[in-house]
């Protein structure tokens with residue numbers, strides 16, 4: 102586990118992002134932080150939103166939830 106690495110699912114690009122310090126998050130779209138471990142991040146993503154790739158793939162109530170947790174917006 103590398104504490105300088107953060108995995109995040111990006112609902113704007115429809116794929117996993119890997120942010121590495123000190124560069125940090127380079128994507129300014131809507132992404133859901135999923136921790137430091139790649140495998141765990143994919144599991145967590147599947148558990149939260151299943152196969153959904155983009156925000157539009159999610160039911161509205163889940164979108165609202167996810168948007169709240171998404172970082173890097175705007």
Ligand SMILES: [Zn+2]
Nearest residue numbers: 111114128130
């Ligand atoms: Zn992105």
